[in-house]
Amino acid sequence: MLSVTLPDGSEREYTSRVTPYDIAAEIGAGLAKAAIAAEVDGAQIDLHTALPTEGSINLRLLTKRDPESLDILRHSCAHVMAQAVMRLHDGVQLAFGPCTNNGFYYDFQLKEPLSDEDFPAIEAEMKRIVKENLRFERMEVPRAEALALCQELGQEFKVEHIETGLSGEESLSFYRQGEFLDLCRGRHIPSTSHIGKAFKLTSLAGAYWKGDAARPQLQRLYATAFFDKQELEDYLQQLEEAKRRDHRVLGKQLELFTISPLVGSGLILWLPKGAIIRQTLEDFLKSELRQRGYEAVYTPNIGKVDLYEISGHFPYYSDSQFAPIEMEDGERYLLKPMNCPHHIMIYKSKPRSYRDLPVRLAEFGTVYRYEQSGELSGMTRVRGFTQDDAHIFCTDDQVADEVRGCLEMTLKVLKSLGMDNYRVRLGFRDPDSDKYVGKSEVWDRAEAAIQQVAEEMDLPGREPEPGEAAFYGPKIDFVVTDCIGREWQLGTVQLDYNLPSTDRFGLEYIGADNQPHMPVMIHRAPLGSMERFVGVLIEHFAGAFPLWLAPEQARILTVSEKSEEYGHEIEQKFKEAGFRMTGDYRGQKLGAKIREAQLELIPYMLVVGEKDAENGTVTLRDRIEGDLGAMPTGEALSKLRKEVAEKTVRQVAKASGAALVDRSKKNEY
Numbered sequence: 001m002l003s004v005t006l007p008d009g010s011e012r013e014y015t016s017r018v019t020p021y022d023i024a025a026e027i028g029a030g031l032a033k034a035a036i037a038a039e040v041d042g043a044q045i046d047l048h049t050a051l052p053t054e055g056s057i058n059l060r061l062l063t064k065r066d067p068e069s070l071d072i073l074r075h076s077c078a079h080v081m082a083q084a085v086m087r088l089h090d091g092v093q094l095a096f097g098p099c100t101n102n103g104f105y106y107d108f109q110l111k112e113p114l115s116d117e118d119f120p121a122i123e124a125e126m127k128r129i130v131k132e133n134l135r136f137e138r139m140e141v142p143r144a145e146a147l148a149l150c151q152e153l154g155q156e157f158k159v160e161h162i163e164t165g166l167s168g169e170e171s172l173s174f175y176r177q178g179e180f181l182d183l184c185r186g187r188h189i190p191s192t193s194h195i196g197k198a199f200k201l202t203s204l205a206g207a208y209w210k211g212d213a214a215r216p217q218l219q220r221l222y223a224t225a226f227f228d229k230q231e232l233e234d235y236l237q238q239l240e241e242a243k244r245r246d247h248r249v250l251g252k253q254l255e256l257f258t259i260s261p262l263v264g265s266g267l268i269l270w271l272p273k274g275a276i277i278r279q280t281l282e283d284f285l286k287s288e289l290r291q292r293g294y295e296a297v298y299t300p301n302i303g304k305v306d307l308y309e310i311s312g313h314f315p316y317y318s319d320s321q322f323a324p325i326e327m328e329d330g331e332r333y334l335l336k337p338m339n340c341p342h343h344i345m346i347y348k349s350k351p352r353s354y355r356d357l358p359v360r361l362a363e364f365g366t367v368y369r370y371e372q373s374g375e376l377s378g379m380t381r382v383r384g385f386t387q388d389d390a391h392i393f394c395t396d397d398q399v400a401d402e403v404r405g406c407l408e409m410t411l412k413v414l415k416s417l418g419m420d421n422y423r424v425r426l427g428f429r430d431p432d433s434d435k436y437v438g439k440s441e442v443w444d445r446a447e448a449a450i451q452q453v454a455e456e457m458d459l460p461g462r463e464p465e466p467g468e469a470a471f472y473g474p475k476i477d478f479v480v481t482d483c484i485g486r487e488w489q490l491g492t493v494q495l496d497y498n499l500p501s502t503d504r505f506g507l508e509y510i511g512a513d514n515q516p517h518m519p520v521m522i523h524r525a526p527l528g529s530m531e532r533f534v535g536v537l538i539e540h541f542a543g544a545f546p547l548w549l550a551p552e553q554a555r556i557l558t559v560s561e562k563s564e565e566y567g568h569e570i571e572q573k574f575k576e577a578g579f580r581m582t583g584d585y586r587g588q589k590l591g592a593k594i595r596e597a598q599l600e601l602i603p604y605m606l607v608v609g610e611k612d613a614e615n616g617t618v619t620l621r622d623r624i625e626g627d628l629g630a631m632p633t634g635e636a637l638s639k640l641r642k643e644v645a646e647k648t649v650r651q652v653a654k655a656s657g658a659a660l661v662d663r664s665k666k667n668e669y
Contacts, residue, residue, distance in 0.1 A: 003056040014051075021047045021190070024061050034063040036189045037072050044068065044187045046138055064227040071099045076136060076188045077126075077199050077225040078104040083180035084125035085114075085221070094182060095157045095209060095218055102235070103224030107207050109157070114219055119201045122221075130195045134177040136188035146172040150183060157209060158183045165210075198232040199225035202239065206374065213372070241484050247538035248378040254543050254601065256534075256551075257379060266376040266383030268531050273551035276580065277537070278530055280549055282364060284416070285388055285526065288409055294362040294390055299342035301366060305332040310504055311341040312437055316471050322370045335368035340523055343391040344505050347519075352509040357519060358394035358402055364530070365389050379535030386530045392522040393500070393507065399520050403453045403476075403493060406524040410478055410491040413526040417537065418546070418649030421481040423461030425489075426451055427468030435471055438498035446495045447474045470523075472498040482540040483651060490533060494523040541651065544601045544623065548644045555602050556583035557593045557621075559609035566613035570606060570633060577637055579644075598623060604640060624650055 002014045004023065012023065020038035024031045024047075038045050039060040051057065062069045078097035085108060086092045095107035108114070141149065143162065150158040162183070166172060175184045177192055189195070203222045209215035226232045251257045256274030263269060270278060289296070305324050308314035314321065314334065324332040336342070343361045352359065366386045375381055394402050414422060428447050429436045436443070447464070454462040454476060461479070469475060475494035479487050500507035500521050508516040527533040537545070547553055554574060556567045564585050571583045584593045590607065597605050605621040612618055612630065620628040620636050631639075642648075 002051060002053055004051075005056065005058045007060050017050050017053050019048050019050055020045065020059060020061060023059065031061065031063075035061045036064065036069055036194055037062045037187050039068075044072070046136070046187050047190050049138070070227070072187050072189055073195065073227060074099045074104040074225050075186075076192070077195050077223065078106050079136075079175065079177060079180065079182060079184070079188070080126050080129050080192055080195060081122065081201070081221065081223055082106045082108075082182065083129055083177065084122050085110075086180065087125055088118075088121055093157055094155055095207075097182075100222075103202065103222060105220050105222045107209075107218040107220050109216060109218050114204060114221060116204065123199075123201055126199065127197070129178070130192045130197075132178065133191050133193040135191045137176045138173055138186060138188075139176065140171050140173045142171050143169055146174070146183065149174070149181075153181065155183075195225065196227065196229075198227065198229040199223060200232060200236060208374075211372070238484050242486070242539070245484070245539040245542045247380070247535040250538050250543040251378065251535075254551075256538065259378075264383070265373055266371055266381070268379055268382055268384070274534065276551040277534055277545065277549055281527065281530070281534075282388070285413070288412065289362045289390070292360070292405060292409060293358075294360040297343065297346055297361050297363050299336070299339060299346075299363060299365055301336050301368075302333045303336055303342060305334050307341045307345070308334055308337065311338070311344075311499060312471060312504070313337050313341070316435065320369050320371075322368055336365070337367055337369060339363055339365035339367060339387060339389045340391055340499065340521075343389075344499060344507065344521075347393050347507060348505065352393075352519075354395060354509055354511045354517075357509055358392050358398050360390060360392045362390035379531040379538075382529075382531050385532065387525050388527045388530065389523075389525050392524070393509075393519040394522065395509075395517070396520055399449055399495065399522070400453055402522055403450060403495065404457065406493040406522060407453065407457060407459070407476065410493070410524075410526040413491065414478065414480065416647040416649075417540075417549075418651065419480045419482075419490075419540070423479050424454055424459045425468060425477045425479050426454060426462055426464045427470070427475040427477055428464045428466050429469040429474065430467035433467065436469065437472055437503075438501070442497045443474065446497050450474055450476055450493070450495050470494050470496075472496050475523075480536075482536065488536050490528050490536065491526045492524065492528060496521040496523060544651070545603075546647070546649045547603045547640065548647045550601075550603050551580065552582055552600070552602055553580045553644075554604040554606055554640065555597050556581065556585075557590060557597065557605050557607045558583070558585050559590055559607065561585070561587060562610050563608045563613055567608045570608060570618060573633065574606075574637065574640075577641065579640065594621065606636065
């Protein structure tokens with residue numbers, strides 16, 4: 001007999017074999033119609049999978065209201081998309097078709113490449129497949145039979161994957177809907193009709209088989225799907241808004257940064273206006289660091305491989321680093337992948353006492369990672385980037401206060417930029433993974449410490465996420481939602497009991513008992529990568545930066561040449577007060593000057609004419625609110641000073657709708 005416990009605590013017993021669908025139908029016809037999959041003891045299964053005939057299980061029926069269901073829908077829609085492509089094109093070779101944060105994709109190899117012009121035909125065929133109400137049928141077969149089946153289908157990539165990637169599996173699963181059959185683990189919705197009409201092909205990209213540039217090149221067809229058509233429309237609207245805010249486009253238009261093929265892919269050249277934004281952020285952070293007791297240090301851009309072997313960066317992440325530089329004497333050097341080993345050696349440069357701790361070392365240090373060319377993206381995915389990095393060496397008793405201080409600084413930085421929509425993610429280790437260094441009891445202590453601080457500060461989110469830790473310790477990441485709903489992982493605080501240990505660098509301080517003790521190490525970066533952070537800011541503000549951060553804060557606009565001399569006086573006065581100013585003294589009409597300044601997203605315009613020169617006034621024009629009228633020059637100066645001092649962030653009404661999640665790989669270890 002099988003005993004089934006439902007989420008409400010009720011129990012049902014069965015003496016014959018049943019499926020989750022049978023149980024849903026027994027509960028009610030409405031639930032049977034709404035259910036799309038099930039969860040048994042925490043593991044997802046298809047709705048028509050036979051349950052055990054004996055024992056006890058916990059059963060949860062999934063409907064479109066459950067967040068897990070969306071990925072099931074999208075994975076099923078990926079199969080429908082592949083089926084449509086195969087109906088329309090001959091000789092299609094299938095690769096993989098997983099879900100992403102915002103939809104799904106499928107990689108194909110075709111005789112004739114797809115283009116955007118093929119989208120309407122593919123979508124039309126997908127609609128026909130949905131209307132055919134084809135059932136998703138799972139079949140499990142022995143590995144040898146699975147191999148023979150893929151050979152018979154002529155699917156070369158699947159054959160290779162069974163022979164290599166799945167070589168240890170004794171049996172494999174396939175899913176069939178109509179004439180389409182694909183090697184797949186699942187899970188899937190009951191039939192194609194559950195997909196409905198809320199799906200859309202979004203883009204095409206190049207890809208390599210299994211991500212290896214030496215392997216065959218494929219076409220990656222991206223798409224998305226939702227249960228509700230309005231959610232799809234909201235998402236597509238936000239995609240258009242994201243295109244409008246693309247930092248690669250705005251960065252060029254506003255002359256903020258450039259990338260030169262001759263310099264190298266993924267290497268950012270900061271143009272003067274972009275450098276102002278970066279320098280302003282750095283000055284703000286340096287002021288905060290001084291107030292919080294940090295000491296500035298500088299370290300070289302390369303180091304011996306031995307250093308990174310001790311830290312673990314080289315053996316653990318050698319695939320993400322540039323090849324070592326071989327010297328004539330046999331020594332090997334590496335472009336610096338992370339600042340922390342260098343700061344550790346600064347700590348070790350002299351004996352330390354408990355009276356010296358905490359030691360807080362800060363550096364805007366440039367590091368290098370070898371990203372695949374296909375993964376590079378403007379400023380948000382680069383090969384060289386500067387971190388607003390700092391490392392704190394403290395006693396065990398000081399950990400809570402130091403972590404709290406790091407979190408408070410990150411919160412202040414985010415507030416100064418109007419980024420008040422955020423959550424924190426507690427990155428814990430995955431106990432089943434071998435990528436983490438150190439003893440489990442040390443990890444338990446570190447994880448408990450950061451969780452306690454996050455709870456005491458009542459930070460939003462703070463749910464532990466196994467597998468998100470750095471290889472040397474747990475961390476608190478700030479995941480910020482921008483004004484159009486996308487999530488970006490920005491600031492981070494990481495607690496480390498491993499790098500200072502005798503197994504690594506053997507750091508010490510002499511305690512009050514006159515005995516050596518190991519310090520605890522905290523890694524923190526409120527912004528993370530300066531390149532990535534500024535790229536995010538460009539898109540968050542759509543290039544319209546707040547006054548305190550804008551490259552050009554205000555512009556003098558003269559009504560005519562008769563007021564040019566007065567305009568120069570006002571410009572000089574504001575410059576002496578520390579404002580970044582220019583003047584437009586051309587003989588063009590005032591309306592044209594205003595439009596140009598608006599297009600360049602200048603926060604304020606100071607219009608001056610003959611009457612202003614006589615009265616000592618300026619007519620202040622706000623980029624957001626428009627004409628604010630004439631006022632004494634001192635009043636205008638005080639208004640702008642106050643806005644800069646308070647780091648006021650004023651934005652046009654924010655977009656709403658479905659959230660877009662940033663999928664880029666984080667610049668971190």
